[in-house]
Amino acid sequence: xxxxxxxxxxxxxxxxxxxxxxxxxxxxxxxxxxxxxxxxxxxxxxxxxxxxxxxxxxxxxxxxxxxxxxxxxxxxxxxxxxxxxxxxxxxxxxxxxxxxxxxxxxxxxxxxxxxxxxxxxxxxxxxxxxxxxxxxxxxxxxxxxxxxxxxxxxxxxxxxxxxxxxxxxxxxxxxxxxxxxxxxxxxxxxxxxxxxxxxxxxxxxxxxxxxxxxxxxxxxxxxxxxxxxxxxxxxxxxxxxxxxxxxxxxxxxxxxxxxxxxxxxxxxxxxxxxxxxxxxxxxxxxxxxxxxxxxxxxxxxxxxxxxxxxxxxxxxxxxxxxxxxxxxxxxxxxxxxxxxxxxxxxxxxxxxxxxxxxxxxxxxxxxxxxxxxxxxxxxxxxxxxxxxxxxxxxxxxxxxxxxxxxxxxxxxxxxxxxxxxxxxxxxxxxxxxxxxxxxxxxxxxxxxxxxxxxxxxxxxxxxxxxxxxxxxxxxxxx
Amino acid sequence: xxxxxxxxxxxxxxxxxxxxxxxxxxxxxxxxxxxxxxxxxxxxxxxxxxxxxxxxxxxxxxxxxxxxxxxxxxxxxxxxxxxxxxxxxxxxxxxxxxxxxxxxxxxxxxxxxxxxxxxxxxxxxxxxxxxxxxxxxxxxxxxxxxxxxxxxxxxxxxxxxxxxxxxxxxxxxxxxxxxxxxxxxxxxxxxxxxxxxxxxxxxxxxxxxxxxxxxxxxxxxxxxxxxxxxxxxxxxxxxxxxxxxxxxxxxxxxxxxxxxxxxxxxxxxxxxxxxxxxxxxxxxxxxxxxxxxxxxxxxxxxxxxxxxxxxxxxxxxxxxxxxxxxxxxxxxxxxxxxxxxxxxxxxxxxxxxxxxxxxxxxxxxxxxxxxxxxxxxxxxxxxxxxxxxxxxxxxxxxxxxxxxxxxxxxxxxxxxxxxxxxxxxxxxxxxxxxxxx
Numbered sequence: 001x002x003x004x005x006x007x008x009x010x011x012x013x014x015x016x017x018x019x020x021x022x023x024x025x026x027x028x029x030x031x032x033x034x035x036x037x038x039x040x041x042x043x044x045x046x047x048x049x050x051x052x053x054x055x056x057x058x059x060x061x062x063x064x065x066x067x068x069x070x071x072x073x074x075x076x077x078x079x080x081x082x083x084x085x086x087x088x089x090x091x092x093x094x095x096x097x098x099x100x101x102x103x104x105x106x107x108x109x110x111x112x113x114x115x116x117x118x119x120x121x122x123x124x125x126x127x128x129x130x131x132x133x134x135x136x137x138x139x140x141x142x143x144x145x146x147x148x149x150x151x152x153x154x155x156x157x158x159x160x161x162x163x164x165x166x167x168x169x170x171x172x173x174x175x176x177x178x179x180x181x182x183x184x185x186x187x188x189x190x191x192x193x194x195x196x197x198x199x200x201x202x203x204x205x206x207x208x209x210x211x212x213x214x215x216x217x218x219x220x221x222x223x224x225x226x227x228x229x230x231x232x233x234x235x236x237x238x239x240x241x242x243x244x245x246x247x248x249x250x251x252x253x254x255x256x257x258x259x260x261x262x263x264x265x266x267x268x269x270x271x272x273x274x275x276x277x278x279x280x281x282x283x284x285x286x287x288x289x290x291x292x293x294x295x296x297x298x299x300x301x302x303x304x305x306x307x308x309x310x311x312x313x314x315x316x317x318x319x320x321x322x323x324x325x326x327x328x329x330x331x332x333x334x335x336x337x338x339x340x341x342x343x344x345x346x347x348x349x350x351x352x353x354x355x356x357x358x359x360x361x362x363x364x365x366x367x368x369x370x371x372x373x374x375x376x377x378x379x380x381x382x383x384x385x386x387x388x389x390x391x392x393x394x395x396x397x398x399x400x401x402x403x404x405x406x407x408x409x410x411x412x413x414x415x416x417x418x419x420x421x422x423x424x425x426x427x428x429x430x431x432x433x434x435x436x437x438x439x440x441x442x443x444x445x446x447x448x449x450x451x452x453x454x455x456x457x458x459x460x461x462x463x464x465x466x467x468x469x470x471x472x473x474x475x476x477x478x
Numbered sequence: 479x480x481x482x483x484x485x486x487x488x489x490x491x492x493x494x495x496x497x498x499x500x501x502x503x504x505x506x507x508x509x510x511x512x513x514x515x516x517x518x519x520x521x522x523x524x525x526x527x528x529x530x531x532x533x534x535x536x537x538x539x540x541x542x543x544x545x546x547x548x549x550x551x552x553x554x555x556x557x558x559x560x561x562x563x564x565x566x567x568x569x570x571x572x573x574x575x576x577x578x579x580x581x582x583x584x585x586x587x588x589x590x591x592x593x594x595x596x597x598x599x600x601x602x603x604x605x606x607x608x609x610x611x612x613x614x615x616x617x618x619x620x621x622x623x624x625x626x627x628x629x630x631x632x633x634x635x636x637x638x639x640x641x642x643x644x645x646x647x648x649x650x651x652x653x654x655x656x657x658x659x660x661x662x663x664x665x666x667x668x669x670x671x672x673x674x675x676x677x678x679x680x681x682x683x684x685x686x687x688x689x690x691x692x693x694x695x696x697x698x699x700x701x702x703x704x705x706x707x708x709x710x711x712x713x714x715x716x717x718x719x720x721x722x723x724x725x726x727x728x729x730x731x732x733x734x735x736x737x738x739x740x741x742x743x744x745x746x747x748x749x750x751x752x753x754x755x756x757x758x759x760x761x762x763x764x765x766x767x768x769x770x771x772x773x774x775x776x777x778x779x780x781x782x783x784x785x786x787x788x789x790x791x792x793x794x795x796x797x798x799x800x801x802x803x804x805x806x807x808x809x810x811x812x813x814x815x816x817x818x819x820x821x822x823x824x825x826x827x828x829x830x831x832x833x834x835x836x837x838x839x840x841x842x843x844x845x846x847x848x849x850x851x852x853x854x855x856x857x858x859x860x861x862x863x864x865x866x867x868x869x870x871x872x873x874x875x876x877x878x879x880x881x882x883x884x885x886x887x888x889x890x891x892x893x894x895x896x897x898x899x900x901x902x903x904x905x906x907x908x909x910x911x912x913x914x915x
Contacts (some may be wrong), residue, residue, distance in 0.1 A: 038573055038658050040533075044544040045561075048527065061523035065546035068553070071526075078524045085599050086519040089606055120571050141724040182735070186726075262515045262654065264618040265647045268828070313540035345893070349525045388831040390843040390862050392653050395915050397841045397864060399833055419833055421864070421915055452617035453511045453525075453646075453892035477837035477868065 001025060001067070002154045002164070006050065008069055012141040014076050014160040016083065018054035018097055020157045022306060023047075023067075025349040031122050032145035036130040038123060048348035053079040058087030059094040069291060091262075097333045099156065099292045099307055106165040106303035109296045115197030122146055125209060132212035138223065139216055140184070141177040146170075146203055149447075155308055163304050169458065170202040171195045171446060174212060178219035185222035185416060187215040187401055190240045193381045195299045195444035195458070218402060221414050227468035228403050228418035228475030234378030234432070235420055235471040236371055239441035241400050244384040246359055247448070249424035250282070250289055251459070253393035254316055255450075256327025256339055257354040267450045268391030271425055272322070274335055280322040283428030288362040289317040291340045292462075298358045299444025299460035300344075306352035309341035315342070316359070320429070326355045346455035353451055358444075358460035364434025371433045371467045373409040379473055380404040380411065381418045389424075397421040417476030430471065435464030479506060479528075479624045480590075480636050485551050486530070486558065488630030493562055494630060499535040499580070504528065504626035507896055508666045510598035512618040514646065517610040519602070527895065531759065532558070534565040541565040545726065547778040559822075569596040579783035579793065583760035584633045593640035594664040595620055601642065601665055609646075623896055625755045637755035639663070639898075644670070647846065648677050648776040650684035654859050657703075657826055657846040659887035660689050680847055686858040689850040693863075695910035697821030699814050699851075702885040706802065706901045707827040708869065709745070711840050714832070717770050718797035723789065728838040728869070732776035737870060740877040744805040745771040747780065747794070752801020753888060754898040764795035767803070774874075804903035807880025814881065817907055823849040823856065824864075833866050841866040841914075864915040872908050880904040896909025903908035 005023050013019045026423030030042040048065040049072065056448040060082025062075040117125075133142035149169040156162055177189035189208045196202045203209070237245060253270040257263060272280075293301050293311040302311055307329050316324050327335065328343025331354050343352040372380070386399030404411050422430075444460035483504045490500050506528040514521040528549055533542040543561045548556040596603075598620045605618065620642040625765040627635040643661040652654075656677045660670055662838045668730075688768055700708060714720035716729045731737040750766035757763050760783050770778050786793035809817060822844070830842035844863050889899035 037576060040542055040575070041568075041572070042542065042544070046544075047545065047546050059519075059521065061521070062525075063523065064526040065528055066526065066548040066550070068548055068550065071548060074526075082522040082524065085602060086522050089519050089610075090517045091515050091520050109698075119568070141726065177724065177726060182731055184725045184730070184836060230885065249502065260515070261615060261649075262513070262520055263517075264649060265657070269653055289691065349527055349894075351523060352520050353521075386831045386841075387834055388829045388841050388843070388864075390864070391828050391845050392862070395843065395862065395864050397831075397866065397915070399831075417834055423915075449893065452513055453509075453896075454618065454894075456893050476834040477839055 004152065005067065006156060008072050009156050011368050012072055014053055014077055014080050016053050016055035016080060018099060018157070020052045020155065021049060022348065023049040023154045024151060024258055025148060026151040028147070028149040030147045031125045031146065033130045034143045035141060036127065036134070041066045044373045046347065049075065049384040050348050051075040051079040053083040054094045055080065055083045056087045057090065057093040057095045058083040058085065059367065060464060061084060061351050067473050072189065074160060092334045097330055099329060100309050101159060101161050102304055102308045102310060103162045104303060108166065108168040108197040110168060110199035114202050115204055117200055129174060129209055129212045133216045134218045135213060136220055138178045138180055138220060139176060143175050145173045155304070155306065157308065161308050163308060165302055165304065167197060168193065168199065169197055169299065170200060172203045172206060172208040174208050174215060174217050176212065176215040178223050180223045183223055185219045187219040187222070188383060189215065190443060191385070192445065193240055193243055193443040195446060196297050196442065197299060197301055198297050201293060202450055203319065222402065222416045225414040225416045228415040228473060229381060230474040232470045233473055234375045235376065235468045235473060236378060236380040236406065236465060237468070238380065238382040238465050239443060239463045240383040241398070242361065242383050242463040242466055243443045244387055244398060245261065246361055246461050246463060247356070247459065248387060248389045249358045249393060249396055249427065251326065251356040253424060254326045255354045256325040256331035256335055259325060260331060260334055263450065266452050271392040271394045274337060276322055277324060277337060281320050281429065282322045283320040284315050284431040285320045286431050286434045287320045287428055288315065290315050290360050290362055291342070292360050293341065293357040295358055295462065298462060299441055300357045300458050301460070305341040305343045306345045306409060307343040309343065311341040314340045326356055328352065344457060350453060350455045353455055356448065356459045358462065360462040361434070361464065361466065363440050363464045365436055366433040368465055371435065371465065372406055372411055374433060375406040375467065376408060378406040379415065379418055380406060395397055396424060415475065418473065419475065420471050420473045422471055426469065430469040431466060432469045433467040435466060439465040480626070482549060482551060483626040484628065484634060486554065487634065488559060489555050489628055493559065497536060499630045501533050501535070501629040503531040503763055504624065505895060506624040507621065509619055509621040509896055512598065512602055514609065515615045517612050517614045531904045532561060534562065534569065535580065536569050538578055539569045540574050540578060541568040541572060542577060558865045574680070577784040577787045579787040581629065581633065582631055584631050588636045588754060589635070589638070591639040591663055593622065595640060595642055596665055603669065604667055605644065608671065613649035614646060616644065616650065619643045619892065619896055621741060623898065627757050627759065627761050629761050633761050635757040635761070639753065643888060643890050648681055650681050653847050653862060654684045654688065656680040656684065659890065683849065683856055684847065684859050688859040688861050689857065691850065691913070693862065693914050695912050697818060697909050698911040699818045699821070700823055700824050700906045700908065702903050702905050703887060704824045704827045705903055705906045706887055707815045707830060708840065709802065709804065711830050711832065713798045717780045717799060719781040720785045720797060722779055726834060728835045729776055733842045739774040739870065739873045740875070741770055741772060741773040742807055742877060742880055743774050743873055744769065746803040748801050748803035748902070751803065751902065753900045754800035758795045762793055762795055768794050771793065802898050802901035802903065806882055806884050806904050809879035809881045809907060811881045811883045812907065814905065814907065815851060815856070817879065818851050819854055820852050823851050837871040839866065840869055863913045865912060866914045867912040872911060876909045878907040878909055880906055
């Protein structure tokens with residue numbers, strides 16, 4: 001398919017200042033068992049293309065799933081027409097943006113020797129895991145699933161860029177729900193956080209298989225547990241919650257298009273302003289955050305972003321100091337500031353904009369045991385369940401599935417409905433200890449929403465466990 | 479598009495064998511999307527997409543696939559044949575599905591709202607003529623949406639609307655803005671100008687020094703938009719029969735313990751007056767209206783075909799609400815500020831989530847033009863505040879009144895495709911709305 005589209009584009013590309021074509025060929029399969037009953041298997045083929053034209057300072061795009069010659073011709077004409085409409089009336093003079101010229105290939109990790117499973121074998125494995133969840137009559141719901149996606153994307157420009165990137169995404173998930181009276185408690189395998197690029201070893205060896213009984217036991221344990229206490233105390237966040245904390249209160253506020261105001265009508269703005277880069281102390285000196293699309297197994301790795309910029313690892317926060325935003329070449333030019341290769345589109349039918357890719361907290365030097373020992377009175381929280389933050393990405397409130405009290409340097413009993421709230425601008429400055437590699441996990445989510453028209457995209461977060469000082473913590477209603 | 483889809487359905491009909499059955503669902507659109515920022519164009523473009531979801535059924539075994547299609551019957555039939563072969567090979571390996579419910583009764587329908595829109599570039603010209611002098615940010619969607627269903631029993635359903643939705647904000651500074659939407663089937667330049675100038679007038683209020691309040695319980699008025707965001711949380715499984723049965727619904731105490739909301743509250747899925755299709759993706763026709771809350775009592779739930787089969791009950795189409803309808807109250811909108819007296823006028827809420835689902839406790843933020851009101855007069859904008867309170871309280875004992883007038887809110891969701899949801903509801907006056915940060 002790509003060869004024929006490449007030659008069509010070479011023949012038909014508009015004679016304009018800039019013309020690009022992005023073609024996506026994606027296949028997916030979602031196999032799920034709920035309460036041990038196989039749900040309708042969802043398979044999909046998603047093929048389409050987007051043409052982008054920049055001409056006389058204007059910008060326009062057109063996307064179509066009609067991959068014929070006439071479909072491509074129409075898309076080129078429509079994109080050109082929108083570029084004409086927007087010329088002289090756009091937020092920036094697009095002709096001043098130097099879009100990169102790149103060629104090359106990228107492929108997710110894995111090889112021909114990677115594990116291969118038939119659909120029947122996958123169903124059997126999920127069935128066995130489902131059965132292991134059914135340990136008590138109070139287990140009222142449970143679901144085991146595997147979602148796999150293969151996405152091949154070709155990016156071409158009229159001036160010769162030619163990038164082929166082939167991605168394989170694997171997303172296993174397991175959740176178990178227990179109920180007694182009004183109380184219902186759920187435990188999941190990392191809150192759908194085991195999302196990576198690669199092969200089925202992620203499903204087979206990533207830890208989900210074999211975890212059903214433990215999750216069921218923990219959901220029952222939560223039913224018997226007291227509510228999380230209320231008050232200011234130290235907070236130890238495991239990677240399954242850290243990924244959400246990074247995402248919401250570092251990732252989104254650092255997106256350059258939010259800072260430039262593009263998202264103010266929907267996703268929101270940012271408390272971060274352009275003048276803060278290079279001088280704002282975002283967190284304590286222990287905080288080191290990298291934009292890293294180069295970690296092979298991580299969910300949102302790639303070698304070029306969707307504007308063709310080469311992806312490299314960059315620190316966005318170093319020793320707590322804010323260094324650079326998450327912005328691709330268009331936003332960088334508009335803002336006059338250096339960013340990262342972050343222009344990404346969720347699919348063929350949406351245009352690229354500033355996204356997180358993989359946004360990671362670099363490991364520190366503390367073991368989990370050391371962080372627990374350093375805590376006189378605190379809570380350990382595991383696996384995100386609830387998330388809410390204001391439109392400037394400042395006042396947040398997050399909840400987790402599972403909590404453990406920490407008293408006098410020792411882990412104590414389980415608590416249910418653990419929640420905490422804070423303000424991004426001050427929260428990261430309370431970072432007291434950063435876990436070492438033994439606490440580190442590579443996670444991701446397929447569900448980061450943003451933009452008008454809306455886009456949901458894959459992002460990765462690798463992080464150690466982290467300890468925060470004197471955070472406002474609270475529990476459930478009763 | 480309708481002829482193309484029905485042609486595709488006829489082709490599928492000719493390709494199934496023996497006792498095989500099929501059903502298919504088409505979701506397509508031709509959309510112009512124009513994004514604005516700072517009173518100028520940010521990203522303009524067009525999306526043409528056709529998705530076909532297709533299921534092959536043999537007895538109680540079934541297999542499905544979703545694919546993009548080019549819109550040309552000749553070439554697409556080759557793709558459909560390929561999928562059909564693949565599904566046919568899958569079927570013997572799959573277990574029988576105990577929860578499969580098939581729409582065997584033929585109910586064909588057609589609903590077409592013909593285009594009355596000018597070229598999108600004409601709308602863009604009008605928008606920019608007013609917007610270019612302001613810090614205007616937002617999105618314009620325009621163009622036709624198509625939904626279709628067909629099955630091997632001969633049922634054919636078609637839903638086609640051609641609408642626009644201009645959803646925008648005028649910013650005063652930082653996070654202080656007036657949010658407005660203008661949506662419909664016919665572009666009325668005068669109506670747009672009126673809405674725009676009304677928003678400009680509100681901007682004046684945002685020029686005053688904003689007020690910061692301490693956490694605590696406050697009297698508040700939720701506009702229809704804010705109330706829809708609050709009640710919208712009940713679409714996270716609240717009314718879902720499956721969630722109620724598995725004790726995960728936020729309304730489970732209403733089902734299990736008989737807890738009631740304020741008798742002023744009557745809430746329905748009102749398909750007859752909504753924008754969503756009257757048929758769903760399995761071919762079942764939705765009832766014109768399903769009353770879910772009747773004077774504060776939970777009297778029905780939303781029931782998908784699978785849940786219906788699992789529990790031996792009747793389906794009403796889906797586990798979620800597409801066309802929300804909340805009955806009007808007695809409070810004249812003109813009296814809202816006087817009745818509020820001193821408190822918070824909440825225009826919009828943002829980023830809601832449950833903080834304790836068992837007690838329907840919800841947290842979220844105020845957003846956009848939310849005002850501090852004293853003695854029935856707007857004093858100034860309020861700096862954003864986080865609330866955390868139970869819907870059982872807010873729409874229970876703390877609900878003081880619902881407005882006599884209601885607003886129709888046309889959904890602006892666009893993840894993957896433009897949506898068809900809508901909501902018609904009043905504003906709500908409440909006491910002791912709890913703010914925590």
